Amino acid sequence: MEYFERFAIPHPSPAIYASMVAIGLTVIAIIVGLTYFKKWGYLWHEWLTTVDHKRIGIMYLISALLMLFRGGADAIMMRAQMAVPDNTLLDAQHYNEIFTTHGTVMIIFMAMPFIMAFMNYIVPLQIGARDVAFPRLNALSFWLFFMGAMLLNISFVIGGSPDAGWTNYFPLANNEFSQSVGTNYYLFALQISGLGTLITGINMIVTILKMRAPGMTLMKMPMFTWSSLVANVIIVFAFPVLTVALTMGTFDRLFATNFFTTSDGGMDMLWANFFWVWGHPEVYILILPAFGIYSEIISTFSGRNLYGYKSMVGSMVIISFLSFLVWTHHFFTMGQGALTNSIFSITTMAIAVPTGVKIFNWLFTLWKGKIVFTTPMLYSMLFIPTFTIGGVTGVMLGMSAADYQYHNTMFLVAHFHMVIIPGVVFAMLAGLHYYWPKMFGFMLNEKIGKWTAWIIAMSTLLAFMPMFFSGLDGQARRMYTYSASTGFGLWNMLSFIGAIGLTIGFILIVYNVIYSIRYSPRNVGSDPWDARTLEWATPSPVPYYNFAKVPHVISTEALWDAKYRQHDLFPEPYEKIHMPNNSGVPFILGCIFFAWGFSFVFGMWIPTILTTIGIFICMAHRSLEKDPGHYVPVEKVKATESKLRGSQL
Amino acid sequence: MKKSWLRLIGLSTIVTMLTGCDPLLVLDPKGPQAQVQAKDIMLSIGIMSFIVLIVFVLLAYMLVKFRASKQSPDYKPPHIKGSTKVEIICVGIPVLIVAYLSFISVESNYKVESTPEKYKQEEPLIIYASTSNWKWHFSYPEEDIETVNYLYIPAERPIEFKLYSYGPITSFWIPQLGGQKYAMADMVNTLHLAADLPGEYMGRNANFNGKGFAENTFNVTAVTQDEFADWVKEVKATAEPLTEEKFNTLLEPGHVGQSTYTGTHLTFLPAPEGENGGHQHGTSHTKDHASQQNDH
Ligand code: HEM
Ligand SMILES: [Cu+2]
Ligand SMILES: [Cu+2]
Numbered sequence: 001m002e003y004f005e006r007f008a009i010p011h012p013s014p015a016i017y018a019s020m021v022a023i024g025l026t027v028i029a030i031i032v033g034l035t036y037f038k039k040w041g042y043l044w045h046e047w048l049t050t051v052d053h054k055r056i057g058i059m060y061l062i063s064a065l066l067m068l069f070r071g072g073a074d075a076i077m078m079r080a081q082m083a084v085p086d087n088t089l090l091d092a093q094h095y096n097e098i099f100t101t102h103g104t105v106m107i108i109f110m111a112m113p114f115i116m117a118f119m120n121y122i123v124p125l126q127i128g129a130r131d132v133a134f135p136r137l138n139a140l141s142f143w144l145f146f147m148g149a150m151l152l153n154i155s156f157v158i159g160g161s162p163d164a165g166w167t168n169y170f171p172l173a174n175n176e177f178s179q180s181v182g183t184n185y186y187l188f189a190l191q192i193s194g195l196g197t198l199i200t201g202i203n204m205i206v207t208i209l210k211m212r213a214p215g216m217t218l219m220k221m222p223m224f225t226w227s228s229l230v231a232n233v234i235i236v237f238a239f240p241v242l243t244v245a246l247t248m249g250t251f252d253r254l255f256a257t258n259f260f261t262t263s264d265g266g267m268d269m270l271w272a273n274f275f276w277v278w279g280h281p282e283v284y285i286l287i288l289p290a291f292g293i294y295s296e297i298i299s300t301f302s303g304r305n306l307y308g309y310k311s312m313v314g315s316m317v318i319i320s321f322l323s324f325l326v327w328t329h330h331f332f333t334m335g336q337g338a339l340t341n342s343i344f345s346i347t348t349m350a351i352a353v354p355t356g357v358k359i360f361n362w363l364f365t366l367w368k369g370k371i372v373f374t375t376p377m378l379y380s381m382l383f384i385p386t387f388t389i390g391g392v393t394g395v396m397l398g399m400s401a402a403d404y405q406y407h408n409t410m411f412l413v414a415h416f417h418m419v420i421i422p423g424v425v426f427a428m429l430a431g432l433h434y435y436w437p438k439m440f441g442f443m444l445n446e447k448i449g450k451w452t453a454w455i456i457a458m459s460t461l462l463a464f465m466p467m468f469f470s471g472l473d474g475q476a477r478r479m480y481t482y483s484a485s486t487g488f489g490l491w492n493m494l495s496f497i498g499a500i501g502l503t504i505g506f507i508l509i510v511y512n513v514i515y516s517i518r519y520s521p522r523n524v525g526s527d528p529w530d531a532r533t534l535e536w537a538t539p540s541p542v543p544y545y546n547f548a549k550v551p552h553v554i555s556t557e558a559l560w561d562a563k564y565r566q567h568d569l570f571p572e573p574y575e576k577i578h579m580p581n582n583s584g585v586p587f588i589l590g591c592i593f594f595a596w597g598f599s600f601v602f603g604m605w606i607p608t609i610l611t612t613i614g615i616f617i618c619m620a621h622r623s624l625e626k627d628p629g630h631y632v633p634v635e636k637v638k639a640t641e642s643k644l645r646g647s648q649l
Numbered sequence: 650m651k652k653s654w655l656r657l658i659g660l661s662t663i664v665t666m667l668t669g670c671d672p673l674l675v676l677d678p679k680g681p682q683a684q685v686q687a688k689d690i691m692l693s694i695g696i697m698s699f700i701v702l703i704v705f706v707l708l709a710y711m712l713v714k715f716r717a718s719k720q721s722p723d724y725k726p727p728h729i730k731g732s733t734k735v736e737i738i739c740v741g742i743p744v745l746i747v748a749y750l751s752f753i754s755v756e757s758n759y760k761v762e763s764t765p766e767k768y769k770q771e772e773p774l775i776i777y778a779s780t781s782n783w784k785w786h787f788s789y790p791e792e793d794i795e796t797v798n799y800l801y802i803p804a805e806r807p808i809e810f811k812l813y814s815y816g817p818i819t820s821f822w823i824p825q826l827g828g829q830k831y832a833m834a835d836m837v838n839t840l841h842l843a844a845d846l847p848g849e850y851m852g853r854n855a856n857f858n859g860k861g862f863a864e865n866t867f868n869v870t871a872v873t874q875d876e877f878a879d880w881v882k883e884v885k886a887t888a889e890p891l892t893e894e895k896f897n898t899l900l901e902p903g904h905v906g907q908s909t910y911t912g913t914h915l916t917f918l919p920a921p922e923g924e925n926g927g928h929q930h931g932t933s934h935t936k937d938h939a940s941q942q943n944d945h
Contacts, residue, residue: 092860165857171834172817172858177782262834268818269833302715308731333820334831335812335838338758345758346751353743359704360739361731366711369726373716381712388704392697399750401757402689404828405675408820408855472690474674474824476855479863487671 006602010160010180011093020157049582051135052544056142057121058439063146064114064428070153071110072506074102076499079463083496085484095480096163097156097182103166107282108190109149111420112197114428115289116145119204119228121435125535125542126225128213128551128558133206135580136622141196141203143590148193151597155185159602162186165478167279168249170260170271175253181601184253188597191246194239201235204228213534215553219313222533222556223299223306227292230316231285234323238281245274254603269334276327284323286420288316290427291358294380297434298362300531301377302369308361309556315354322351332400333407341400348398355391359384374529375449379430382457383422390418393468408478410491411471417464422457429456429509437528441541442520448512456505463498466491526645532560537569539644545577545632548641577632589618674824674851679871680844681765682827685757692753696746761827764807765843773807773841776800777913777920780832780854781815782902783861788913792881795891795914797899799868799907803877804847810840813920815900820856823869829855837922844871861904868907884909893917 009016034040047055077098081090090098124132132138155161160180164173173183208229212221221229249271251257258264260271299306306312328336328344362384371377393415397403406412429452436444467475470491475482482488527536537559538546549570554561561567592614599607671677676691678684760766764773777788778800787796802808812821812832821840822829830840844850854865872880889895891910896918899905919925 092863096857096860096862163859169818169857177817177859262814262816267835272818302726303717304726305728305730307729308736311731311736331831333829334833335836338755338762341762342755342758345754346747349747349750349754353740353747356700356743357736357739360707360735363704363707363711364729364731364735366708366715368729369711369715370717370720370724371712371715381708384708385701385705388701392700395747395750396690396693396697399689399693399754399757401754401761401828402686402693404761404830405683405686405690405824407829408822408857469673472673472675474851474853476822476853478857481863 006181007158009157011091011097013094016156023157044584045582048587049139049584051131051139051580051582051586053120053124053132053135053138054439054542054544054546056138057117057119059142060113060117060120060145061432061439063149064110064117067105067110067113067149068506071102071105072503074098074105076503078102079492079496079499081480082482082492084493085482085486085489087481090480092480093163096165096478097161099478100162100165100168100182100186101152101156104152104162104186104190105149107166107286108193109145109152111286111424111428112193113145113149114424115231115286116142116197116200118224118293118428118431118435119200119231119289121439122535123204123208123225123228124211125438125538125546126222126533127208127211127216128534128547128553129207129211130546130577131580132203133210134203136583136586137199137203139583139586140589141200143586144196144199144593145193147590147594147597148189148191148196151192151594151601152185152189155182155189159185167275168271169268169275170249170252171262171266171268173249173253173271174261176261184250184601187246187250187253188600191243191250192593192597194242194246197235198239198243201232201239204232205236208232213551213553213558216558219310220553220556223295223309223312224289224292224533226313227288227290227295227316230320231288234281234285234288234320237324238278238285241274242278245271245278248274250600254600269331272331272334273327276330277324280327280330281320281323283416283420284319286424288319290424291316293427293431293434294362294383295365296531296533297376297380297430298365300434300529301372301374301380302366303372303530304365304369305532305557306361307364307367308357311357312361315357318354319351322347322354326351329398329400329403332403345398345400349395352391352395352398359388359391373450374433375444375446375453376430376434378450378453379426379433379457382453383426383430386422386426386457386460387419389465390415390420390422394419406471408476409471410467410475410477413477414464414467414471417467418460421460421464426457429453432509434529436516437524438535438538438540438542441524442516442522443524443528444512444516445520448508448515452505452508452512455501455508459498459501459505461498463495463502466494466498527559527563532557534558537562539641543640543644545579545637548577548637549574574634574637576634577637578629579632580629581627583627585618585622589615592618678825679846679848679850680826680842681767682761682842683825685760686828689753689757693750696750700743700746762841764809764841768805768807768843771806773809774803775809775811776802777811777813777837777915778821778832779813779815779914779920780819780821780858780865781900782817782859783854783865784899784905785821785852785854785865785867786899786914787867788915789881790913790915792885793912794881794884794888795910795912797905797908797910798866800852800870801877801880802844802869802871803874804844804871806874807841807843810842811920811922812838812840813922817858818856819854819858819865821852822855823850823852825850826869831856835921836926837920847871847873847876861902864904885911 081087081095160182162182162185164178164183168186208225248259252259258266260266260268295306326344326348329348332341397406397415433444433449470488475488526539534551549572551569552571554567558569562569592611596611676687678687775790779786785798787800812830814832814834819832820829821832826844827842830838848871850869852867852869888909888911891912891914896914
């Protein structure tokens, strides 16, 4: 009996039962649908076993959008609870679980796959490659991420969600104070998806360094590729720290070690240090690719080259370096003394300088341009003012004596939402609209798109600006309720209205996708925006081998050169193309990892051992297997190309 | 010095007017440390608004001036690499601003980490502030008394809080007297505060520590030094002694109201400082209590 109690939901409520039913029905509907339309084979051969970076990118994209709605549902529940004083919509435990999963899902399972989607889809195209360096490993990365995400998402129906905050500070997260299995889910979900991210980091670095088209020197790489390179270097240095921290946390919870306990020599601040040595670089892993996307979009729709290319690259390299030197600003209040705080205060504020350089470079890219307001451009233009507010409040937080008053308050919450939403989410939505025709061969509706962009931007301001005030008025973050006498009511009500606006905006995006699938004209051609970089030199949608002939590059703007400077982009003749084979192993390994994580969460040791053996069998299978890939013969390439391009080439 | 005070007052009245009636707590300081912080905050708001303004103006200018709809169809934007002059300005000015703010920040750090200048000649009152889920224990070792969930302090006298925790990390925060600092299980942190005026202030734990977090608050009453002495006398005459058993029941997780005792728990359960510190030691004294909590 005790055994089964661990699987029970600790807080049974109608909402949870309703979601269980909804999940059950969805799963049944999917299974029935696939069977009815005889799509099992298609699903397996075309998607689950694919090693094509573009398809993997699209799978990341779909996951990210789904998780956006999962995290968004949490957000709206939280804001609804806070909208009026003494509200009883949620109880404390429920609220704690919701803000924990909200933060974790949004950062790890929404923002991360969103940037991974674009890195996977765009980088090989932008550098003129046919795939990433290790295609099969890339599939494994995706499945590890996906299984990690699923593991966290089943937590609220089996055993209970984590409730110690997305920062998961020990000793609060230890058995003594967090008794449900929720935190185990957190540890394993992050561990499994983190492994996937680390593998992607290595894969992308090798891809970018080794697989560029002839002529593309490092300083001729498009800005998005540069930003991805820098972000992946940060990944490779930062994620091992997370791996170690999560492992130590797991040992504390499951094997009674004392790394982070309150006794026996445990050190609670050690967790905070590990967490932020990973966590601060993590925010730059998210923001740099977003900056890359903005650079591409702003340059395209200004009809101009990117202003200050070199200082853009330089500032990213400096940011990546500084991002490892500021982690202590997340706990200025831990009592490390004036000297330490002073040092980290200065390094923190220093990051604002290279960030400012980028903002000014974008502004000067507009200068003497020919600005066209498409949806992606609108998002980028709304990003600049909103992100600036988020950025300057970061500088304010960086003054450590003043941070004693901001820390742990709504002011902080306002800051990081004002950088992450305009910075990362707007960029991803801009990228979504920008790259949609490349991915799917038709445009998203511009009119709906622009309405959505305005609604989302205005709602962001309405949802988060009031928090600056309530924070300065003494509202701590993560309080599930407050009394009317505090005077926080007005701010929180405004914020709730903003949250509703955001919800409407996100629903409009779905509407736009559905609307455009039905009504948008097809065959928009390979280069609908009059863009400048190599990814737009492929037909849309892109054939699985990307480039029929190897492109040759002479500047950062390969396609622009070909279009307007008579540069012959594809001087090489057709040749047979070597492509990797599909494989089911990454998916199977992902599933085993899921089972491994699940059995660990509940401390079921026999399945844990069996799945561990399974993992090693998969790895051994890969080591012993001979899979030379296959060649696409010249005739087939020619046939595909003439079908896709007509007589263009 | 005078000028920045004027600016502080000016800006805070603007903020106050903007927000209706009551001033925001943090910008309504009642002690020297909170004043340093409020001043830094107002100063940085001023400088940062200036930067925001520049970006907004530049953006508006570019968007109005270089819209495609306002240009001839055959206009071809030029290829512009960048310019060293522009770059020097774009890096130089932010560097100067950051350098200035760093200077202010470092200066303030030393201020908030030490006894307020104003009350240097006064002997600081030492109060041990410890937390257990979800309450605050305030021990006055010199006065040999202890309170739960409320603080009595003398105004115009520096207070040295010694912070630690019986459990998760908490953060001791009285917005109008000064910013927060963490209380942790394995070490004692020191926070220097002082109140300029007698009054009632809000205090709370600002760091999330589980279910009872929202209500993890305490009242602060600052009184004149004479009133404080009277209060101590009265407590000594009327309050019950704090026994080890009583304290152990207080340590159990849950909310309790305010209460007052003679004697402090420091006598039978010393704070994790000096030889009782946590990092280097095998077993800290909190251990027994931690495991007791677990049994419940
Ligand atoms: C101009 C550059 C920036 C500066 C100077 C800055 C400064 C800071 C500081 C000092 C804190 C800690 C405050 C506290 O805990 O009291 C903080 C928190 C945070 N920042 Fe920033 N920041 C900057 C940019 C960014 C960017 C670009 C992102 C994300 C893409 C970001 C995301 C966050 C997050 C998520 C937190 C809060 C984490 C938490 O405690 O849950 N920041 N920032
Ligand atoms: Cu940070
Ligand atoms: Cu410590």
